[in-house]
Amino acid sequence: MVLLGRYVIRLSKLTDYAVVMLSYMAAREGEVYTTARLAQRSAVPEPTAAKILKSLARGSILVSQRGSNGGYELARPAAEITVAEIIVALDGPIALAACVEGSSDHCGVEQLCSMRGNWNRVNRAIRDALEDITLADMAVPFVAPAVVETRPEQGLR
Amino acid sequence: MVLLGRYVIRLSKLTDYAVVMLSYMAAREGEVYTTARLAQRSAVPEPTAAKILKSLARGSILVSQRGSNGGYELARPAAEITVAEIIVALDGPIALAACVEGSSDHCGVEQLCSMRGNWNRVNRAIRDALEDITLADMAVPFVAPAVVETRPEQGLR
DNA sequence: TCTAAAGAGGACTGATTTGGTCCTATTGGG
């Protein structure tokens, strides 16, 4: 059977929180933010915020400065940070199921392997979609621009 | 805080199994397949297969015929069944986080709500990607076409 | 040079979610 490995798209709370914090940081690039401050501003409990920030730093989305006066800073301009990267930093590679390029596991049902390439196609489609959207796209100005409340299906792009 | 609800993309084993079974069914459209048969052919344990098939039927991807001589049949030609539908049938709506059109929960941090529309953009991008791929795309002929074993990053479409 | 303010890195735990099983209807053909 198809023997799934690690790979399932699984974006969640943490990722969502991350975007909230990153958006806040994007407001003034070049500034250094401490964990405490970011936790406060985003309403994420501090230990959790710390965990997220560490992951983002490991993923080269933030650069960290240790020691006093330390903190985090965006590693690049917001427009160059993609949602895909953020997800990868927190949830690991973006893929749906096994039978993924690079996965070495191989299912026992050789006949079905032909499907392999097709999942990859799906994966690539999603990855592309996610790579097209940057933090700058997410981080619209914080002065909430009258969010339409009723079924906002309209054209935000 | 952003108060996430139900909505997280979460395609997984079940979905993967489903595609395997559906691909098998797509080979000869119009034929009626019993749970037992599908379970065997796809190497999914029968009770699990049954569960999946029921979900697919509920999602109008399959039509079921009860009673003896009963079974399942594709509700439409494979080319008209999208991967998106299959996912929805098994894992529920395709979306990443809350702040989704239609979700009535509302986070307490009004300032952050401006991000809302942007998640929707992400959601829509993924949904579109998934709607573009049909079961027919996944169900390439079962005589495995010499799957390239070494880093298959090449152009399978 | 000492201290305190930061981050790094992991171990750990409780809560959710999944995957998987099973049991009891209901349906329909022969």
Next chain:
DNA sequence: CCCAATAGGACCAAATCAGTCCTCTTTAGA
């Protein structure tokens, strides 16, 4: 009628995730 199927849930065990905490390293500056 009976048997072969599906429908629909309840249920459980295992995996995963969110969240916490503890200890170590780095660095500014008194």
